[in-house]
Amino acid sequence: MNTSRKKHSARSRSRVQPSLRGALLSAEARLRAKADATKQSNLCSGMDCFAGARNDDLNGVPHHLPLPRIAQIAPIQGLVAGDFDGDGNADIIAVQNSYSPIPSVGRFDGGLGQMLRGDGRGGFVAVPAAKSGLVVPGDAKALAMIDLDGDGWPDFIATRNNGTTLAFRNSRIAGRNSLCIRLRGAAGNPSGVGARISVELAGGLRQAAEVHAGSGYFSQSAAACFFGYPDSSPPLRVHVRWPSGSTTVHEVTGRPASLVLQATA
Numbered sequence: 001m002n003t004s005r006k007k008h009s010a011r012s013r014s015r016v017q018p019s020l021r022g023a024l025l026s027a028e029a030r031l032r033a034k035a036d037a038t039k040q041s042n043l044c045s046g047m048d049c050f051a052g053a054r055n056d057d058l059n060g061v062p063h064h065l066p067l068p069r070i071a072q073i074a075p076i077q078g079l080v081a082g083d084f085d086g087d088g089n090a091d092i093i094a095v096q097n098s099y100s101p102i103p104s105v106g107r108f109d110g111g112l113g114q115m116l117r118g119d120g121r122g123g124f125v126a127v128p129a130a131k132s133g134l135v136v137p138g139d140a141k142a143l144a145m146i147d148l149d150g151d152g153w154p155d156f157i158a159t160r161n162n163g164t165t166l167a168f169r170n171s172r173i174a175g176r177n178s179l180c181i182r183l184r185g186a187a188g189n190p191s192g193v194g195a196r197i198s199v200e201l202a203g204g205l206r207q208a209a210e211v212h213a214g215s216g217y218f219s220q221s222a223a224a225c226f227f228g229y230p231d232s233s234p235p236l237r238v239h240v241r242w243p244s245g246s247t248t249v250h251e252v253t254g255r256p257a258s259l260v261l262q263a264t265a
């Protein structure tokens with residue numbers, strides 16, 4: 001019986017192997033064709049990150065847009081999003097590189113970190129390092145956002161493997177402002193994680209953000225939300241939808257750098 005099984009197995013292999021080989025060759029051919037098509041059309045590769053969505057085609061179908069190429073020059077390990085320049089549009093800051101690939105691949109070491117300025121419609125434009133001041137060389141990992149100096153503008157902390165931790169202070173921009181809002185939630189969720197904060201500006205625009213926990217590579221940003229606005233359109237009131245489902249409205253007087261809102265206000 002063993003001999004029979006061996007013969008049967010041998011016959012099975014003789015039947016399977018050619019078709020398997022054909023499938024592999026077919027798969028390889030498809031991959032080569034896909035790679036050739038990518039080169040020829042100069043489109044983004046399969047490693048592209050996609051961000052943003054807009055409903056600007058005739059059928060209202062959202063289109064995902066690739067991040068600028070400079071943001072994809074190396075793997076991104078830490079990323080935060082928010083309005084960092086006070087123009088009312090969400091921006092992105094990311095730190096890059098990886099020294100961990102297998103030896104045959106080598107290091108990904110081409111990135112210096114990148115700020116991407118949002119256009120408010122789902123698109124992002126790369127800001128040169130000479131203008132943003134963001135330079136994070138090395139094996140960058142975590143990126144966290146926090147208001148380090150209490151001026152209402154978000155600042156940043158970046159960590160690097162076998163390197164020093166870097167802190168970046170966000171310098172204010174003339175004619176623009178930033179409001180930092182923190183929540184005091186109920187017992188068990190004192191930071192109000194999961195709450196949605198909406199700021200109503202004098203000019204009629206509304207900005208919204210959610211309080212979240214966990215921000216990337218072994219890190220967490222402060223449980224705060226930042227809202228930018230111009231001098232001509234200060235915040236009038238803040239609407240909060242708490243994790244419990246209840247809502248509160250808070251009037252804003254003046255132009256405070258920061259607010260701490262209570263669930264019972």
Ligand SMILES: [Ca+2]
Pocket residue numbers: 082083084085086087088089090091117118
């Ligand atoms: Ca912005």
Ligand SMILES: [Ca+2]
Pocket residue numbers: 146147148149150151152153154155170
């Ligand atoms: Ca600050």
